[in-house]
Amino acid sequence: MNYTDVEITAVNNLFEPLDNKAVKLVSSSTASLFFEWETALVQDGGAPLYEVVFDKVGGDFSKPLYKLTSNNRGFANNAYITHKVLNTVAALAGINPGESGDVQWTVISSRGVNRVQSTTVRKLNITSLEGFAEIPNTVYVSGEGSEGGASLANALPFKQTAPGEFEIYTKLEAGKKYVFVDRRDGNARMFYTDDEVKLKEATEDPSMQTERTGIYRIEMDFNVATVKFTEVKTLGLWFSPENKVLFDLPYQGKGIWSGTGVVNFRQESWGKDERYKFQLQTISDGKTAVEQLGAKNPTDSRPNASSDPSYYHIKLLPAVTQWDDKWKFADAVDGKSTTIQVILQGDKEYTHIVSVN
Structure with missing residues (x-):
């Protein structure tokens, strides 16, 4: 028996998003952008697989910034791509947090070992999230308002729940200072919030306090620079x-x-x-x-x-x-x-x- 590669056509038309579409990313975990394209044809009548690939403007996609399979495990000719993924694409393209810049995207269709890249390429203008370029590997809560007290050596650790995401269940005392740090020593980076929504890095003591003593679940996402307090x-x-x-x-x-x-x-x-x-x-x-x-x-x-x-x-x-x-x-x-x-x-x-x- 001889194996013969099954021929597959390139995707000729990209439908969504339109060329040069501008998207301002938001920090919601459910926010996404819809991508859709024309179906490819396969010689044996089978179903093709698809990948959406991103590159810097002018690139040839031989070393893409990012790629992901389409909906339905790669069989659908569309994809919902989350804003968090698009923010990663923007960072890989050199777009600074909170700034705008262009990337380009296309679709690769495949069947077996045959992969065919579309000749149609579209630009996407992304306004990235105000996330952190350097995400810490560990996070702690410290200060007289925290359960560990003012000594950094006793700072309580957050649990990492996903890349760049951390949470802790802990008690905070009203009217007493606390701070988030990335290590238990004097060289620690300090993080804070002044609205219990946006996470920021501090260059000096941020004097953060809570209005009400309570037990809190604190969730931090350095990918999008957000923090959430749940009592x-x-x-x-x-x-x-x-x-x-x-x-x-x-x-x-x-x-x-x-x-x-x-x-x-x-x-x-x-x-x-x-x-x-x-x-x-x-x-x-x-x-x-x-x-x-x-x-x-x-x-x-x-x-x-x-x-x-x-x-x-x-x-x-x-x-x-x-x-x-x-x-x-x-x-x-x-x-x-x-x-x-x-x-x-x-x-x-x-x-x-x-x-x-």
Whole structure:
């Protein structure tokens, strides 16, 4: 049997965005720009794959700045490209944060080992986000208003959740200064916000303070220079069979909540139901909300003494539901006084501990 490459045509027409379109990027994680082009033809009638490629103006795309597959895992003749990706393209093209500049783009169609680049090229004018050119690898919170106090050596670490993105659960004291730093020494870079929205770098003490003492989830994105504060009012044990919070877990400090109560499994016709997760009451931008923490790793079994620690790992859930992303209590918990700790600290996996008293 002889293998013959399948011929494929180049994409002849690029539909969206129009040539020389100007786009001002915004920091929303859902913001995107729609790209669309004419379909390519394949000799055997099969479906082609597509890549959108970017380059500096005048480049030949042999070493593109950035490339990504189209929608539907590369089979669609369109793509929604997020503003965050376009901001990365702008940075690679040498466009400074907050400034405008041109890049060019085209589409490569492929089938098997054959790849054909479109001869049509379009320009895109991008006004980039005011992100940081040099993104720190680590971030801490320090100062007398923080839980670690004024000594940099005791600064509490943020957890890196994605490239350039960090978060921390911590208490801030009203009227006392705090600051974000990238290391625990005197050479640390300092970051601050004066509106709890935009993240900035400081050259001297920024004297940042919070108006209200509270426990906060602080989310920072250096890619787009934003910061978000969410106050955590309560954290409780959500018992799925009862569809409610059984008891609250008061905050103990430094990202740890702990509470004690009795959990009675619910008797059903098929057995006892012991499913649970955690529920938060939060405030952000003056709006109250309900959020849930659940299993990072899907599970449908009860734990035992030999269960891997990853069984208890935690993630913030995208939606509030009764049953999704739950854990199951061990047999020994049923009807017993039980202490539960939720540990949301930046230098380890988010997790929780269940102890029968």
